[in-house]
Amino acid sequence: MLLSCDSENKQVAVPSKEDTSHVIELTNEQFSNSSIQCSLLQWRDISEIVRVNGLVKLPPQSAVSVSVPYGGFLSSTDLVAGARVSRGDVIATVEDQEYITLQQDFLLAKETLAFREQEFKRQEELNQSKSTSDKVFQQVRADFNSQKIVVKALGEKLKLLGLDPNILSAESLSRSIRVYAPISGFVTKVNVNKGMYFDPSTVLFEIVNVDDCYLSLQVFEKELGKLQIGQKLTAFTNANPGKKYECEVLLIGKDISVENNAEVICKFVNIDDSILPGVFMNAEIRLQSKSSPAIPSDAIVRFEGLDYVFAKRNERSFELVKVKTLVQEAGYAQFAVEDSAMLHDREFVVSGAYTLLMALKNSASE
Numbered sequence: 612m613l614l615s616c617d618s619e620n621k622q623v624a625v626p627s628k629e630d631t632s633h634v635i636e637l638t639n640e641q642f643s644n645s646s647i648q649c650s651l652l653q654w655r656d657i658s659e660i661v662r663v664n665g666l667v668k669l670p671p672q673s674a675v676s677v678s679v680p681y682g683g684f685l686s687s688t689d690l691v692a693g694a695r696v697s698r699g700d701v702i703a704t705v706e707d708q709e710y711i712t713l714q715q716d717f718l719l720a721k722e723t724l725a726f727r728e729q730e731f732k733r734q735e736e737l738n739q740s741k742s743t744s745d746k747v748f749q750q751v752r753a754d755f756n757s758q759k760i761v762v763k764a765l766g767e768k769l770k771l772l773g774l775d776p777n778i779l780s781a782e783s784l785s786r787s788i789r790v791y792a793p794i795s796g797f798v799t800k801v802n803v804n805k806g807m808y809f810d811p812s813t814v815l816f817e818i819v820n821v822d823d824c825y826l827s828l829q830v831f832e833k834e835l836g837k838l839q840i841g842q843k844l845t846a847f848t849n850a851n852p853g854k855k856y857e858c859e860v861l862l863i864g865k866d867i868s869v870e871n872n873a874e875v876i877c878k879f880v881n882i883d884d885s886i887l888p889g890v891f892m893n894a895e896i897r898l899q900s901k902s903s904p905a906i907p908s909d910a911i912v913r914f915e916g917l918d919y920v921f922a923k924r925n926e927r928s929f930e931l932v933k934v935k936t937l938v939q940e941a942g943y944a945q946f947a948v949e950d951s952a953m954l955h956d957r958e959f960v961v962s963g964a965y966t967l968l969m970a971l972k973n974s975a976s977e
Contacts, residue, residue: 633931634924635971642927647963649923652904652954659938661837661896663875665828669888673823675793677816678809680771683707685803686787690816692801696792702816706787710772714784717765717776724758731755796820797884824886826858826877828894832867835875837898839863844877844896857881858894904954905943910961911936912968920946921960921967922953929960929967 637645688703696702731751738748766776772788800817803809826846830838842860847853857880864874877894879886911934912919918936921929932953934946948954960967 636928649958659898667890673820682810703790846894923958
């Protein structure tokens with residue numbers, strides 16, 4: 612609702628003489644040649660925006676270092692940094708004589724277990740008919756149980772190598788094993804090459820699942836009370852500020868740092884491959900909107916680091932009033948003044964405010 616300054620005459624209080632340095636009165640010619648327009652404050656729903664920044668991070672389960680428990684020689688791999696893999700894909704083949712020894716020990720232990728199981732059953736029958744002593748039976752039972760432990764332990768070692776002990780046989784013995792991708796994601800590091808020997812502590816590959824990336828924001832203590840779980844926000848990078856990513860507040864930290872801020876964890880609603888761990892991002896958190904008087908943002912002029920508006924006194928007279936800009940959104944702004952009563956039924960310049968500021972400063976310098 613924009614009204615011409617001369618559309619209506621309103622009765623306003625005349626400021627004292629000491630305030631004339633903040634008052635500009637235009638001549639008829641100046642006013643007719645200007646494009647000044649005035650308007651009452653308008654009630655609008657404006658959301659306060661909290662601007663913060665933070666880093667993209669990964670949860671521990673989404674970054675995996677791939678190694679082989681018993682070491683060995685790398686036989687083959689096609690992986691390069693940046694390659695995408697799916698969980699269960701074969702990413703390398705390794706070989707070592709230790710693998711043969713382990714499979715051999717398991718098969719021999721399994722055969723021994725079968726023999727001791729038969730002996731246990733035989734001694735159990737004899738013991739029930741008192742044809743053998745309890746001591747002999749107890750020894751046979753102990754040997755049987757010990758052998759089960761040996762077979763179970765060797766089977767678990769085979770599982771660490773990706774071998775299935777249930778289908779292992781003398782015909783399937785192999786000197787090589789396959790290494791499988793434990794998660795889906797991107798390969799970030801390849802630390803070995805073909806023919807290289809590595810020990811159990813060597814990390815062969817590093818894989819990250821960027822789909823699980825989250826945004827860790829640092830929010831000042833005074834702003835924490837305005838946030839809530841599930842609140843929406845938008846994030847963007849310095850490299851591409853036009854690309855917005857929708858996020859949602861997931862967790863609000865309770866630990867206040869020495870810098871008086873806390874960590875706020877946000878999950879991405881939409882994410883792409885350009886969002887990687889360690890990327891710096893800016894975020895705008897939109898707080899709950901409320902209806903309050905507002906003015907077009909162009910009505911607020913900035914001079915010497917302070918914000919001002921021009922309040923209409925009469926048809927051609929305007930007063931420069933210092934204000935504090937609170938919130939700006941969609942071309943409108945909310946502001947506060949020392950005397951809130953002056954906002955009631957008062958018109959403000961919404962077009963041509965900088966023209967008035969220049970005229971006021973020029974007249975003050977003469």
